Amino acid sequence: MRSGLTIIFLCLGLTVFAQQDPMLMRINGKDILRSEFEYIYNKNNALSGIEQKTLNEYVDLFVNFKLKVAAAEAMGLDTTRAFREELEGYRRQLAKTYLTDETVSELAARQIYDKMKANQRAGQVRVSHIFKSLPQTATSHLLRTTETRMDSLYTALQNGQADFDACVRNFSDEKKSFWVSWLQMPAEFEDTVFKMKPGEISRPFFTPQGIHIVKVLERKDILPFEDVKDEIVRRQTRRHGMDKGTESLVEKLKKEYQYTPDKVGMDELLAKGQTEKKLFTLGGREYTGQMFANFAIAHPQGIQRQLKGFIMKSVLDYEYSRLEQKYPEFRMLMQEYRDGMLLFEISNREIWERVPSDEVGMAAYFDKHRSDYHWKNPHYKGIVIHSATKRIGKQVRKLLKSLPEEEWQDAIRLTFNAKKQQVQAEQGLFALGDNIYVDDEIFKKEKAEPIPSFPFTTFLGEKIKGPESYQEVRGLLAGDYQNYLEERWVARLRAASKVEINQEVLKTVNKH
Template sequence: MNFKALVIVAMSTCGTLFSQVHKQDKVLFTLDGTPYYSEEFKRIYNKNLDLIQDPKQRDVDQYLDLFVLYKLKVSKAYDLKLHEGKSYINELKTNRDQLAERYLTDESLIDNLVVEAYNRSLKEINADHILFSAKPFASAADTLKVYNKALTVRNEILSGADFNEMAKKYSDDPSAKENGGALGYFSAFKMVYPFESGAYNTAIGQVSMPIRSQFGYHLIKVNEIRENRGEVTIAHLMLLKSTDNVVEKNTEIHERIKELDAQLKNGANFEELVAQYSEDTNTAKVGGILAKFRIGVMNEPEFEQTAFNLEKAGDISAPVETTFGWHLIKLIQKDPLPTLQESKIALENKVKRDSRSRMINEQLVKKIKQRFSVVEDHKLKKQVFSLVDLSFYKNSWKRPVEDKQYQKPLLTINKDRVATAMDFLKYIEKNQQAYRGVEPLSKAVDLAYEKFLESELKSYYMANLESEFPEFDHTVTEYREGLLLFELMETEIWNKAKVDTLGYTAYYEKHKQKYKQKQRLDLAIYHFEDEKVAKRTFKRWLKNPNLATAIPAVVKVESGLFDLQSAVVTERHIPTTQGVYQNPKDNREIIVVKEVIPEQILEMESVRSQLLEEYQDSFEAVWLENLKKEKKIEVNRSVLEEVKQELSKG
């Protein structure tokens, strides 16, 4: 947290200006007739009670003084129109947007998705699949046709047809022609969410019903489910296959990797062979070490299985073939899966990024639609829809020029927010590229309108968070007033005090004694290893102190300016007179007091930082006294007594 944020937080603990008046509110005090209410004061007092360190400030009267002063400052900031400053407005918007982010998601839904993802991550599924392609926005008839085809193939499989052969025959996944739809092992987040859910909800040996994803329909056969084995760190030595994939060349490369394997079995050093022979240039310089990984990350099932099958750190595999070449794999370390608590933040970020995020957005839109009423002009809507032609699919459709009939309200949210027909026309012109795959045209325009409506609803929801969530209103107000008070202090106190040279010079002259430098000793302490050498040197230096200016080569020296209360002086009982002394507690140590520097008042420039800080405090105190005189403060004593009684019960 930066300095400004710290100051704002400190200021905001004094109170907030949440002025929504409840029926039970009573006026606690007024500033020039402007009322401030008891409910607000009680809420702020109770909120900050645990933060108050000074027992005096726990006293309601004392706290009220602070609260009134806080309101005076806020009022002064508004009087000076600091809330109209561009930097203030921008910073407040940034803070509000950040605070609003949590209201764009359903925390309970995210928590459920996180727990679900973690539980799924504990297992690895081995599955095969058949893909029946269907466009995301295909017509109902086309979608049903693909679904029925998937259902027919599923029935054939249930009647005895081989799943992998059916994948080769029917799957629209090109790789199925070779692998029969085999996916190998995977865990949470490796597949799109609908597919993942279909796999985890299908029993071993069973074939799922057709599962819809953005790619089409899937039939999933689960072959095996096993415990997730965590993560593994390995090093590898790799020889690349020939670029032209000639069989003879690859055979030679395979023989070379087998020779290296034999050398390792005869005691050769793995890291040395990696440095000399590995063709993975990214890892060869670091012993062949790869970043740790889980099953499914490498997209090379044989490589992964071999790595995880190694048992002890240091074990080395036999040659393993992958798409890229041949590898010798050495186990460095195995790490178990982290706990839910350890992985919670990472899982939350993944949940918000992958296809699960659609569920989060859908939940929000559903909640907003239930909360706010929407009135549409269906006649105008039909008229606007008819303006869109097939140029829309070429991303070249242009909205009509400004026309009064298109400035009419197309939809009204909560009798408050109006979106005109022109607003929608501008939206569809700007975003037509996003709907090119949607047919027929009427469906594309319908979908664009739904997204436009969602956008308008979310925008309205975000703009009205304060009225929807009182705690959000409180928090934003704290930031608003915290920023205002920062601007106020910077404008009225800190900046003015900093340039008031006459003021802080006069303050320095008046308080000179505060900037006094205590008496100090200019010392050199010589540490000898040999006591006899130290004694001889001490005798010589006593006779001729000038010899002490030459530092002996075999001696450790500690030198500098030390005040009389420092441990260096007090622990050695160093005299406060110039001369050469031997440490009474350690004869190997000689102390030379070069100079005794008397107590002195420091020059103003040398204490400028401390002086300005103290002068700002003094400047602020005077400013506050004047501020209190600017507005008439009237406290309702009877209401204050009621507040005291209520707070004492809490």
């Protein structure tokens, strides 16, 4: 009876969901829900500087977009290692904001900031120190010897018998000065330096890293909270393993996913350091001692901290696996990024990589659409020759008349400028305003002054109404040819596909 009721309620739930988010279109048998279309439609129409599209116009664009993505999937572009790694990297980055309680995290950071402002740890302190590193396994003899030496250095500094900077250079394991902010260095270090004034030198003191004599060089006031908030959270995490916002979220998720510890397994693990028993359940799944052992190998700490870390990681990993189900906006962003990657890759292969090297195709397109590229005003195609003497200018012009245009510059360089530069020349296609000498002589507009070293100017070329070769309008042509290839590609995709639009659901877009 219970299973029958479960099926009935499940069917009712699916029916309600289908009514809330109905199928808007079906492309090659794949359903597209209204929510996905609305998300992209509203997002793109909200972008400033983008031409606003009507609903029907955007439906066409959306269908073309989905057909291109489907073509990329058919080629297996979504299965490559590079694609999967980039998508997973984006997912990890996006998930960060979903795996912490932002309110609690900001409140904790604010409390730390207020403490920093209220005591001497506000701002930053730049320090230099005489530092001797001491390993955790240091013998008592090494500790005594190092401490005695540092005491002697401190006495010499106090009596003016030693220079601090010289001691840093000669004795310290750390030579460079550095800035210290709260929660950046060990507490013992910060307790000392934040009480000191610029120019003051500390007595020798120990930290977990070794023994120090510190000199404060300068101090800076604390920055505004918004400028340091993220850094405070990062330092809290480094020092304590997890920030307050994440800890708060974990506690909420434990309740949501019915985290249930197993006392027998927990007690055995804490007593013996290992167990084969169940430790806890989460979301209906059992987490065992063997799973903990695998975690512990990668996190060498005390057993209590290891267990706490394992529980937190398990909770966060479970939440990470459910983000698409739990948060529609997360699912939409992931879908958008995934489809965008596929669109870029397939467009690159079908269009963008092809255009620069398809000389035959561009030439054929230009011949067919030549009239589209006629100019409103004529251009000058040729060369402007500036020469040291009028005689040389005539010789240059006579020589170039007998040669193809592509050989003109080499002929000038080898014949007239080999030993001494006698000619300066500009060759190309010139519109009004491109070259003052062309404007003067050819277009009869602006008056040009002669070049002092090459005062005689002559021309070889002609005025033309439109380009003679596609190379002369290559930049403009490339964009048009790209659009032409895309139109043909979309037409092929459309012809090979079945697209069904639910017009009744389309009428409800943004109206439900």
